[in-house]
Amino acid sequence: MTLKIVKPGLATSIQDLGRPGYFHLGIPEGGAMDRLALRAANMLVGNPEDTACLEAVFMGPEITFTADASVAVTGGAMPITVDGEAKEGWTSFTVKAGQTLSFGFLTGGARIYIAVSGGIATEPALGSRSTYPIGALGGFHGRNIAEGDEIPVGDAPLVEEGRTVPADLRRGPGSPAELRVLTGLYWYRLTEKSGQAFFDDTWTVAPEADRMGYRFRGGRPMEFVEREQPFGAGADPSNIVDGCYSYGSIQVPGGTEPIVLHRDAVSGGGYFTLGAVISADMDLIGQLQPNTPVKFVRVEMDEALQARADRKAMLEKIRKELV
């Protein structure tokens, strides 16, 4: 069967859990910004957790189905309809051949994940179907979906309707959203006062927020420890000799607006980084809308590992409910 794209939405892309292993060549891992939501969507329709889905940001697509399929939509909150009939999020439902799935305005979060039984069956690139538009890699012909596309879907039996993820196992950011940070990398470049200000200030998500990175504004500019810039680093105090970036790392070009690198991160560059958002909170960033207030919260490694274990336990509970 295929999904006929009537309207693509704003920037809807095919994503799975990504293609680790090529970051040393500048090809990022990619994959769902909110990985827990993608895993849950797949479980709801009986797919393996790493199956490719559609990730839509801010605005949903409109899709006509050519055959019957089970569908689940997770992640952000967006009214769901099938030929005008309302459906629940985080819950499986059936779309019959010829019916059209469409969406209303976003009411919470930023990204939805649309899983279809059988999974999206485009040709994988470097082991993943995730779309990396900069490198024209993966996805549908290396790009986001467009009007008129016919996206292939694999064959799989339908699941029962009404399978659901309990509300307490759906994770989203609060307001202000709290993002936990392990300091490190080039943290020592900041003065003590400026480092403290980064955590004291409330930031807001800037309009420049996409799969590559999220930019924040509204906090005080950074102050750097004075030094003579090392050879090859560049003149600005925020410059370093170009190095690799960590996923989740926080760079502050010119010392003004922090950028947190996400799944489609550039793999390196010449800006200092003050630390990184912990792995357990990366999914939350994928659900942040522009203008959302955000607090960065300083944690230590043991807390980061505990948060990771908690998130894993939550995923295990979802598996118990659905698999």
Next chain:
Amino acid sequence: MKTRYSYGGDEHIYVEVDEEMSLDAFFISLSMSNAVREANIPGVTEICPANASFEVRFDPDVIAPDAMMDRIKELEHKAENAEKRLSTRIIEIPVYFQDPWTHETLMRFRERHQDPSGSDLDYAARINGYDSVEAFIEAFHSQPWFVSMVGFVAGLPFLYQLVEREKQLEVPKYLSPRTDTPKQTVGYGGCFSCIYSVRGAGGYQMFGITPMPIFDPEQEVSYLKDFMVFFKPGDIVKWKPIDRAEYDRILEQVEQGAYTPRIAEVEFDLDAFNADMTGFNAKLMEALNDA
């Protein structure tokens, strides 16, 4: 050299061999990242060498961050004593300097430049003390370059020139990055040259363009059929200036699948290079002439 270790969140370890760029720092970071690869440590998912640093990504559910840190630190001594020799290749990359496409782009973004009155090459030549753009281009292409890092975006090489520190060319990046750069632009920022593998945003000064693709996700280009990315760290590059006619001719060959880059296998020995840079480079370039 002061090696500095840091966690990057709970999934990365970042090792800065030196805060300033040098071939010694590059060699140590490359040997350390190779040592990590050879150690086959369970849980390691990415090993990314850079100019004077490298990064390891790991799964903390498989190996605890402090255990991972200990394993990497153990390898430092081994890497420092490793022979600074590399079996690699030298590649001739044709460059059409002062081409119409990068020129059109640099004019479009002139208000983001330090010196809007001239071209990027005018500026680079002047601040490096060259009398003419031609003399600067000569300094840029006459001695070879090391690929010291691949990254930023898909397959983009950073290159460091194989000359004494005092002969290194240094040019700042644009004041504010451009939103557009032609594909295969040869750029310059800090002490590094680069080739933009794809069209897109960029902050490096633009000197010219190569007709030779270096990234092909479709893997249709004849020399990219085995893998879509051309460069790897440790490759050596010799720029070859070409004119419009040759640019067009190579472009046509690439499209017909008939273009083969000129490549020679070479040994790079850092100590021998440091002892006689001009002589060592002459031998590297000779190998290319025989290829």
